[in-house]
Amino acid sequence: MEKVKPKKHLGQHFLTDLSIAEKIAKAVTGHQGIKKVLEIGPGMGVLTDFLMLGPWDLYLVDIDTESIQYLHQKYPSLSEKIIEADYLKKDFGSIMQGPYAVAGNFPYNISSQIFFKILEERNMVTEVVCMLQKEVAQRIASPKGNKDYGILSVLLQAFYDIEYLFTVPPGVFNPPPKVNSGVIRLKRNHVQQLACNEKLFFRVVKQGFGTRRKTLRNCLKSFGLTDELKEDPILDKRAEQLGVEEFVSLTNKLQESWNQ
Structure with a gap:
């Protein structure tokens, strides 16, 4: 199988460090007893390899046709669970047919948009374990009164308990991004509806x-x-x-x- 070339316009930075991929995969807990996991942007499956070792009913979504072809060859057992689509534009609640967790190394250029989509589907998405630009990860996990605290912090903390897990340096990616990355975990809290409009x-x-x-x-x-x-x-x-x-x-x- 020929390797997939990272595409700049898709914000692709492929993780090459297996120990970090394993650490991210192990951070998925199956919160609320959920076994379905959707990996966003699997690329060449570095994280997927470790998610496959868990007890998960795994689905993959990628917008990159070349990645999709590669993943079909690498994981024939997943066949129909490998979806070529833009996560932002598809209703994954109906595809997953019930609550699910999200995992992935999110493209930096759309990570905030992914979280706004997760907010829309918050009653389906029980857990998120992801890597994204460190500043965005810190913002999401930041408490009030902190300079990093912002719109996404408030909106996500209204519905999720959030932990900043660890920082990842640029050198473990191909190509290396210009910034550090951060891994965070969000778990859906008990709030079904806010006590306001x-x-x-x-x-x-x-x-x-x-x-x-x-x-x-x-x-x-x-x-x-x-x-x-x-x-x-x-x-x-x-x-x-x-x-x-x-x-x-x-x-x-x-x-x-x-x-x-």
């Missing part, structure tokens, strides 16, 4: 971080704040100072002020 919550979080240095009073002006709400001390804070519960509370206060 979820669409509004998403809007408030995104708008709140729109201008990080400004107070929420300034960031949320376009929401039509009532005079009473403008006096609320929560609006003296900046978005990075609020945890999930405080954003829920702020969302409810906004909704109530409009309904008065």
